Amino acid sequence: MTAWLRAPASPRGQARELHLHRHGAGAETRHRAEHPLSNRTAVVRVDGVIRGSGALSHLAGHDITVQLGDRERVRPGQAATFYTEGWLFGESVAVRSLGHADVTHAAAAPMASAADPVQAKADRDLRAHVADADLIVRGRVASVALPALPAKRARGAGAAPPISEHAALWREAVIDVDQVAKGKRPSKRVTVRFPSSSDVRWAEVPKLHPGQEGFFLLHGAGEGAGYTLLHAQDVQPPGADRVIGAPGPRPARGRRQKKTGLNQHDRPSCRGPSWIATWS
Amino acid sequence: MIPKSLSGEEHQDSEPTIAVNPANPRQIAASAFTPDPAEGPRAPIYVSIDGGNTWTLNSIVPSTVADGSATADITVAFGTTSNTLYAGIIRYPFPGDRTRLNILRTKNFQASALMTVLVDRIGRGVDQPYVQAATVTSGPAKGKDRIYVGDNDFNGTGGKTATIDQSLDAARTKPTFSSVRIESRTTSGQDGPSVRPAIHPDGTVYATFHAWRTFNDTTGAGTADIVVVRADAGGAGPAPFTSLVDPGDGKAGMRVVKAAKFNFNGFLGLQRTGGDVSIAVDPRNSDVVYIAYNDDQGALYVLHVLRSTDRGQTWSPELRHVNNALNPALAINSAGKVGLLYQQLTGSGAAQQWVTRFETTTTGTAWAPLTLAQTPASTPPKQFDPYLGDYDHLMAVGRDFYGIFSASNTPHKANFPHGVVYQRNANFNTNTLLNVDNVTPVHASIDPFFFKVTG
Numbered sequence: 218m219t220a221w222l223r224a225p226a227s228p229r230g231q232a233r234e235l236h237l238h239r240h241g242a243g244a245e246t247r248h249r250a251e252h253p254l255s256n257r258t259a260v261v262r263v264d265g266v267i268r269g270s271g272a273l274s275h276l277a278g279h280d281i282t283v284q285l286g287d288r289e290r291v292r293p294g295q296a297a298t299f300y301t302e303g304w305l306f307g308e309s310v311a312v313r314s315l316g317h318a319d320v321t322h323a324a325a326a327p328m329a330s331a332a333d334p335v336q337a338k339a340d341r342d343l344r345a346h347v348a349d350a351d352l353i354v355r356g357r358v359a360s361v362a363l364p365a366l367p368a369k370r371a372r373g374a375g376a377a378p379p380i381s382e383h384a385a386l387w388r389e390a391v392i393d394v395d396q397v398a399k400g401k402r403p404s405k406r407v408t409v410r411f412p413s414s415s416d417v418r419w420a421e422v423p424k425l426h427p428g429q430e431g432f433f434l435l436h437g438a439g440e441g442a443g444y445t446l447l448h449a450q451d452v453q454p455p456g457a458d459r460v461i462g463a464p465g466p467r468p469a470r471g472r473r474q475k476k477t478g479l480n481q482h483d484r485p486s487c488r489g490p491s492w493i494a495t496w497s
Numbered sequence: 498m499i500p501k502s503l504s505g506e507e508h509q510d511s512e513p514t515i516a517v518n519p520a521n522p523r524q525i526a527a528s529a530f531t532p533d534p535a536e537g538p539r540a541p542i543y544v545s546i547d548g549g550n551t552w553t554l555n556s557i558v559p560s561t562v563a564d565g566s567a568t569a570d571i572t573v574a575f576g577t578t579s580n581t582l583y584a585g586i587i588r589y590p591f592p593g594d595r596t597r598l599n600i601l602r603t604k605n606f607q608a609s610a611l612m613t614v615l616v617d618r619i620g621r622g623v624d625q626p627y628v629q630a631a632t633v634t635s636g637p638a639k640g641k642d643r644i645y646v647g648d649n650d651f652n653g654t655g656g657k658t659a660t661i662d663q664s665l666d667a668a669r670t671k672p673t674f675s676s677v678r679i680e681s682r683t684t685s686g687q688d689g690p691s692v693r694p695a696i697h698p699d700g701t702v703y704a705t706f707h708a709w710r711t712f713n714d715t716t717g718a719g720t721a722d723i724v725v726v727r728a729d730a731g732g733a734g735p736a737p738f739t740s741l742v743d744p745g746d747g748k749a750g751m752r753v754v755k756a757a758k759f760n761f762n763g764f765l766g767l768q769r770t771g772g773d774v775s776i777a778v779d780p781r782n783s784d785v786v787y788i789a790y791n792d793d794q795g796a797l798y799v800l801h802v803l804r805s806t807d808r809g810q811t812w813s814p815e816l817r818h819v820n821n822a823l824n825p826a827l828a829i830n831s832a833g834k835v836g837l838l839y840q841q842l843t844g845s846g847a848a849q850q851w852v853t854r855f856e857t858t859t860t861g862t863a864w865a866p867l868t869l870a871q872t873p874a875s876t877p878p879k880q881f882d883p884y885l886g887d888y889d890h891l892m893a894v895g896r897d898f899y900g901i902f903s904a905s906n907t908p909h910k911a912n913f914p915h916g917v918v919y920q921r922n923a924n925f926n927t928n929t930l931l932n933v934d935n936v937t938p939v940h941a942s943i944d945p946f947f948f949k950v951t952g
Contacts, residue, residue: 269535270534270535270536271505272502272503272505272506272534272535273534273535275505275932275933275934284609301535302535302537302538302539302556303533303534303535303536303537303539303541303556304555304556304609305553305554305555305556305609306500306502306503306534306541306553306554307500307501307502307551307552307553307554308500308501308502308551308920309502310502312535313609338536342562346563349563378593378594378595379594379621379622379624379651379658379687380686380687380712380714380761381594381596381622381624381649381651381690382624382625382690382761382769382771382882382883382887383569383570383587383594383596383624384594385593385594414882415879415881415882416569416881416882417511417512417530417567417569417881417882417883418569418587418596420880420881420882421565421881448563448564449565
């Protein structure tokens with residue numbers, strides 16, 4: 218998530234007292250029942266969400282509980298950008314901080330008016346996904362058929378796949394390539410496998426059909442073993458040139474001031490973790 | 498069970514299970530195909546610390562962002578007195594069709610710490626892990642947690658894939674596990690995905706599974722024996738789960754039903770079928786065991802319940818027969834009352850409904866029904882398979898039954914004849930779900946529903 222918090226960031230060991238001070242006993246009781254407060258939690262107010270899932274995008278103006286990392290320190294009144302993962306979702310929300318960076322009020326204000334946080338997260342996730350792809354082509358699906366190659370040649374699949382409700386039910390599509398956006402492809406055609414299964418494992422992976430146009434983000438299965446579609450984002454519309462053409466830059470963060478509490482282990486990854494900017 | 502802060506969610510939260518902590522029944526964990534709302538690298542479990550009155554999602558299960566912050570299967574169970582929660586999951590990512598088994602543990606299911614991975618196995622793939630747990634109450638092993646994970650392990654050789662992954666001391670720092678192959682006969686090449694254990698406090702452990710005998714790759718049609726195995730020493734010793742021998746062929750595992758028809762490509766409404774099984778043992782007497790299973794009878798998908806009173810050696814005639822019903826879940830309370838949860842497709846056309854019923858019996862023949870939900874069969878539309886889940890879950894602690902099922906969440910009082918309480922925002926006058934602002938309408942979806950019935 219990416220969010221803005223306005224409330225005082227409670228320092229270690231003082232979360233409970235600060236919470237009482239701000240909200241009174243009633244709110245304190247509700248929070249404590251749901252999200253166990255400790256010397257590693259702070260209660261903060263979200264001023265805005267920078268990037269985040271739809272479930273978190275509404276948090277602006279709300280108090281949430283933040284579990285601090287082992288070496289994180291915050292003080293009342295501190296303005297900070299928090300990088301977080303989801304933790305507890307009940308009547309209210311608690312997140313785990315992966316680290317935070319101080320920001321000034323002036324710096325935070327423009328961030329609060331930034332683009333849709335859900336779209337911002339989707340864009341960032343797509344950029345990361347572009348970086349992960351082995352081959353990206355723009356083209357048109359010429360045909361779809363049962364695989365001509367042994368199933369084991371699909372990425373990671375073993376010989377004679379067992380019968381399971383999670384079976385991918387691979388299909389093979391031939392794509393006429395108009396443009397190679399990433400990677401090298403000597404041929405004007407590329408063959409790609411995709412799961413036709415509607416099982417929970419595979420349902421969100423795009424199902425190709427003849428005539429379909431777009432960008433195809435392909436994952437290699439090893440030397441000479443072809444390509445697969447594996448993720449929901451593996452097909453993008455033809456107009457996605459801008460995103461597809463600029464793969465992989467990790468978003469800058471914490472530019473203003475020092476970072477606190479980040480270490481190699483819990484440093485936010487490129488995808489998934491949420492950001493929360495806090496200030497008061 | 499969807500909490501208020503997630504009132505805007507529209508995900509298909511199907512295939513639920515539940516785990517009540519016997520040492521403190523106010524603590525309840527549950528699972529479903531619910532992704533992490535923050536779309537992070539973990540999947541959530543449902544947590545209640547007030548006996549199921551309120552629920553919170555706690556994201557403590559390993560997953561990945563790229564694969565949707567969820568699991569491909571998940572079940573949960575508490576040790577009897579250890580306050581330890583175990584989970585069996587199919588963990589993301591996994592390569593191709595080769596599903597990845599993880600067995601997990603946490604000693605504090607409210608904490609934020611990631612669950613500890615006890616087993617992480619892929620090989621040719623492991624399917625549908627179904628965990629049960631108990632703490633040994635007497636003898637030299639007193640205080641140890643024993644867990645049994647029924648799964649379909651494609652690493653089993655010779656097509657004998659029905660497996661119990663067991664640990665006889667699962668709470669220790671680094672527990673050891675063994676994969677017990679419980680299929681003793683020739684299969685069609687593998688067994689079915691449903692392998693269900695049931696534990697008695699005296700150390701007896703039963704399991705039932707869908708033992709595939711024939712299978713047509715093209716049509717998905719096949720036949721299966723419904724087999725019950727038993728371990729009299731809790732799975733200890735050199736040949737666990739061989740205590741029950743079928744006199745018909747002298748092999749371990751009683752073939753309670755032979756050549757039950759199934760179709761792995763079949764559907765009942767929007768829910769896929771293919772072979773449901775459930776088992777429960779009477780906590781007062783480990784000789785008494787009930788099973789439920791499904792088979793195809795013409796166009797009908799039929800649920801059956803049978804009973805043995807001699808440790809699985811002989812079985813009763815059919816005690817319960819329900820047409821077009823699936824997801825049977827059995828439990829027996831401390832008074833010997835049997836509970837049966839199932840979901841039945843009724844009606845036709847636009848009036849078709851999924852009816853979720855909980856029935857009880859003390860005789861095995863007279864069943865008292867309780868309709869928990871009767872919801873539209875095709876609303877909401879399916880997002881993926883399974884629509885409701887390949888299973889739901891029922892368990893008993895003392896005299897109380899605790900259950901969980903998934904169903905359409907349209908807020909309509911008529912859909913829940915015995916009442917319902919939503920945590921998420923909803924207007925029962927306009928039959929509309931509402932977002933976190935309590936104003937914006939939200940589409941109907943499949944949600945997990947918790948219930949408790951005092952026996």
